[in-house]
Amino acid sequence: MRVGTRLLTAATGERFRFDAGCFCLELLITGGPGPYQRYEILHEPADLARWLEGSRLAEVAPLSGDDIRIQPAELRRIKRFRDTMWSVARTVAHGERPSSADLEVLNDSAEPPPRPRLDPATGVRQWASPVTGGQILGAAAREAIELLGGDRVERLRECAADDCQLLFLDTSRPGSRRWCSMQRCGNRHKVNAHRARQP
Numbered sequence: 001m002r003v004g005t006r007l008l009t010a011a012t013g014e015r016f017r018f019d020a021g022c023f024c025l026e027l028l029i030t031g032g033p034g035p036y037q038r039y040e041i042l043h044e045p046a047d048l049a050r051w052l053e054g055s056r057l058a059e060v061a062p063l064s065g066d067d068i069r070i071q072p073a074e075l076r077r078i079k080r081f082r083d084t085m086w087s088v089a090r091t092v093a094h095g096e097r098p099s100s101a102d103l104e105v106l107n108d109s110a111e112p113p114p115r116p117r118l119d120p121a122t123g124v125r126q127w128a129s130p131v132t133g134g135q136i137l138g139a140a141a142r143e144a145i146e147l148l149g150g151d152r153v154e155r156l157r158e159c160a161a162d163d164c165q166l167l168f169l170d171t172s173r174p175g176s177r178r179w180c181s182m183q184r185c186g187n188r189h190k191v192n193a194h195r196a197r198q199p
């Protein structure tokens with residue numbers, strides 16, 4: 001499975017692959033406010049460090065939990081950013097304007113991101129170690145600001161299934177992605193459309 005593609009479990013127990021298309025939206029699948037609290041997986045800093053190993057940040061350069069240092073206060077800020085991003089991204093995907101208070105949370109989170117470097121011995125790209133919680137927050141917030149303030153915002157979508165709230169950035173060439181996952185909502189739609197055609 002590609003780095004950044006995640007295996008999710010639906011409330012029904014069904015497993016499916018989901019690619020959020022960018023890091024700041026990938027972070028949303030770690031939990032969220034209100035009804036999403038039951039999906040929470042970031043209970044302590046080590047949970048986030050583990051999760052990051054399979055995230056899109058690890059696509060740029062390998063990220064090992066040993067190189068990540070997250071303080072509890074940083075984790076709280078990352079979760080606040082994440083919960084705010086849920087609201088902002090959903091609002092924008094529905095074609096509406098997010099609240100200024102929410103946008104200020106994103107602005108306040110735009111700290112310096114992790115520093116990439118080249119290993120002097122091998123020339124291979126790395127993250128300067130340790131990668132801090134503040135840098136993780138910065139990476140997500142800077143990406144969110146660039147996304148929301150740029151042309152690609154048109155590609156920020158909510159899954160087209162009525163009962164699915166997953167948000168993603170459509171990175172497909174034609175820009176025609178409608179579903180969180182073809183395996184799940186895309187397939188459910190196909191089956192329902194087929195049933196509707198039966199006499």
Ligand SMILES: [Zn+2]
Pocket residue numbers: 159160161164165166179180181184185
């Ligand atoms: Zn869906």
